[in-house]
Structure formats: C-alpha cells, structure tokens
Amino acid sequence: MITKTAPLRLPIANGQFANDEVVLDSPVVLAPMAGITNSAFRTLCREQGAGLFVSEMVTARALIERHPETMRLITPGVGETPRSVQLYAVDPTVVGKAIEILGAENLADHIDLNFGCPVPKVTRRGGGAALPYKRNLFSAIVGTSVKTAAQYGIPVTVKMRVGINSDHHTYLEAGKSAADLGVAWVALHARTAEQMYEGQADWSRIANLVEHLAPTGVPVLGNGDIWSGADGVRMMQETGCAGVVVGRGCLGRPWLFADLVAAFNGEETPTLPSLFEVRKIMYRHGELLVEFFESEGRAMRDLRKHMAWYLKGFSVPREIRAGFGMVSSLGELDHLLSQLEDQPYPIEIAEAPRGRRSHGRAVSLPDGWLNDPDEFATITIDDSVSGG
Ligand SMILES: Cc1cc2nc3c(=O)[nH]c(=O)nc-3n(C[C@H](O)[C@H](O)[C@H](O)COP(=O)(O)O)c2cc1C
Numbered sequence: 001m002i003t004k005t006a007p008l009r010l011p012i013a014n015g016q017f018a019n020d021e022v023v024l025d026s027p028v029v030l031a032p033m034a035g036i037t038n039s040a041f042r043t044l045c046r047e048q049g050a051g052l053f054v055s056e057m058v059t060a061r062a063l064i065e066r067h068p069e070t071m072r073l074i075t076p077g078v079g080e081t082p083r084s085v086q087l088y089a090v091d092p093t094v095v096g097k098a099i100e101i102l103g104a105e106n107l108a109d110h111i112d113l114n115f116g117c118p119v120p121k122v123t124r125r126g127g128g129a130a131l132p133y134k135r136n137l138f139s140a141i142v143g144t145s146v147k148t149a150a151q152y153g154i155p156v157t158v159k160m161r162v163g164i165n166s167d168h169h170t171y172l173e174a175g176k177s178a179a180d181l182g183v184a185w186v187a188l189h190a191r192t193a194e195q196m197y198e199g200q201a202d203w204s205r206i207a208n209l210v211e212h213l214a215p216t217g218v219p220v221l222g223n224g225d226i227w228s229g230a231d232g233v234r235m236m237q238e239t240g241c242a243g244v245v246v247g248r249g250c251l252g253r254p255w256l257f258a259d260l261v262a263a264f265n266g267e268e269t270p271t272l273p274s275l276f277e278v279r280k281i282m283y284r285h286g287e288l289l290v291e292f293f294e295s296e297g298r299a300m301r302d303l304r305k306h307m308a309w310y311l312k313g314f315s316v317p318r319e320i321r322a323g324f325g326m327v328s329s330l331g332e333l334d335h336l337l338s339q340l341e342d343q344p345y346p347i348e349i350a351e352a353p354r355g356r357r358s359h360g361r362a363v364s365l366p367d368g369w370l371n372d373p374d375e376f377a378t379i380t381i382d383d384s385v386s387g388g
Pocket of ligand 1: 031032033034035036056057086114115116117159189223224225226245246247248249355356
C-alpha cells in the first residue's frame, strides 16, 4: 500500500521576495548531471512531470571569472523556476565570492554544493568526494556558503556520497555538520567514491543518515538507483527520506518524473510510450537544445549521446541507428525520425538500468590525505571538473 507523501517544503527564495517558500508537490529532484542537465534537458523533464530540476554543475572559480560557458550554463530556461544551480567548490573564499555574484545579480533561487564527485582528476587534488574527510575545510565551505546565500534569502543544500571507501565513511559527520550550519537539506548518493557507479546503491545508508539528522530537523534526500516510480516510493518507505534525487533513470525517459509523481499519488502504472510518442520527445529535445546552444551543430552533437538511451530496446535498423549517432541538423533528425516504424515500448527495457555503470576502483587522493582529518587542507585548483 502506497501512502501519499508529504510535499517537500523548501525555503527557496524566488529572487524577489527573500525567504519565500516553494512547496514542491512532489518530493522529486533531478540529479545534477554534468553534460546532461542543461536548461534544454531540464525543460524537457519539467514538461513531463513535477519536481525540482538542478543545473549542470559549475565551478565556483569559473563563476567568479565569469567564463562565458559557465554564465550560459546558469542561465535558466524560459519560465524556469526555481532556478537551481549546483556549485563545485574547494575554497571558502572563492565560494563566498561566487555566491555573492549569484545573490547580488539575482541569478539563482537555490544553490546545491557538490561533494560527491568521484573522478580521479578531482579526488587526486582532494576535491569532490574526498573533501568532506577534511572536516574543517568542509565546514568552512558550507558555513561560508550558507551565510553568504542567507543575505539574499537563498537556501543552500549539499549533495554527497557515503564516503571515500568502506574504511572512510564521511556522510554521518559531514551531514550533521552541514545540518548544524543551516543547509536546507542533505542529499546522499548511497555509494562511496570507490564504488563509482558499481553494484547497487546501499539505501540503508540513507536510512542511517535520516536517523542521524532527525534531531536537527534537516531533511535527507535519497539518491541512487531509482529506475521507476515504484523505486521512488520504496526508497522513501524503506529509508524515511523526505524526497528522492533521480539521475540516470531519466536518461532517454524524461517521463520518469510523471511516473514518480503518479506513484507518490498511489498509481503504480509505468508510462510505456510507443516509439512514435518517443520520437516526438526526441524532436522536442532537439528543438530545446537548439534554443539553448543557439547553434544547430552544437545542439545536435549534444543530442547524439541521448539517442541510444531513447532508442534502447526498440527495433531500429542499424543504418538508421548509426544515422542518429551522427545527426547534424534538425532537418536530418526529422528525416531519420520519419523512417522509424511505430512499435510498443519494449517493456523489458522500461525500467532497466542505463547510463554510467563504471566499476569501482581505489580512490586517488593527495599524498597523506587520510593522515589527519583535522588538517585545514588547501586545495587551489577547482576547474576542469566534470561532475559525477
Ligand atoms: C553523466 C553523469 C554526470 C554527473 N554529474 C554530476 C554532477 O555534476 N554533480 C553531481 O552532484 N552529481 C553528478 N552525477 C551523479 C548523479 O547526480 C547521481 O548522484 C548518480 O548518478 C546516482 O544517481 P542515479 O543512480 O539516479 O543515477 C553525475 C552522474 C552521471 C551519470
């Protein structure tokens, strides 16, 4: 028996009236995914269902240096509200300046801080999922962020992993520290950095964090392996989390947000669009990308990576499939789509895992990183980061 969930209340400023509260009818958040969750993809997901849709991550340093690409990434889609920006930061001063820009220039309604990136080029410098281990640096970044954003009525949330590896879990201590410093929620991807995307996310960690943060009243959002509406409901029932964060499950399936909303309302039937219905969404995605990039060529290059996800499990002749992988204009996309034959959704694929499935590996860390969690580490470089 599924019980209707409580709405997720977020004290999200709307940019005009500080401390306004946005009540999300459905406790569903699109996970930030670098290279995926640009405003075109967010609009597509928004058109399919309710929730909060978080931007691609940008680095605090690139923001203060006003890199044109970064400024474009944080530009919201038409009518997009609340405007939710994910920041990657390794330095309290830099993140403070970046948030000053977002607040003073009214560029965001919600800021999420990324402490979950597991990729070697990031952890090797002590960033991403390696950072919460240095508890003083972590709390300085979160504390400065919350304080600076509060001047503009902007809530700050954090997203983290369970820890570095099975011997070095950081989520309970870092989650509590962030909660005490005033974040609006803590989202937990229930894997360690060492696990990358391997195996199943361990939802019992989410339950542990819910229990640990209960005295603070700060909500926990669960993340990892939600492939269906029923998974979202099950995660909330099993862990007691206040909401769910959905990543790979919506790749090629933006209607997953509608399925989650339906499941939270007690309806469990998954959406199974025919190929002709899917092709409408594919074309819409292409159009939105052209608006976003203001370049048909760039838009189509971006769209190519989504094609295999949209077509997964459908019977499509090899040469047409290959054509989608090289599509270079909306006209060509339309022509390729017109060659598809309608067919029902391949049910066995509907809720199957998709997207990154990288195997775990030892986490690269700076020399001596694990020697002293109290050391106030200095990490100077925070660019060339690509999410995770
Ligand atoms: C392609 C890709 C890019 C990602 N980029 C980011 C990112 O920029 N920031 C972040 O916090 N997490 C990022 N992640 C992690 C997701 O937000 C999410 O935590 C992870 O995929 C687990 O959720 P899932 O099982 O629903 O996919 C990324 C994941 C993928 C697959």
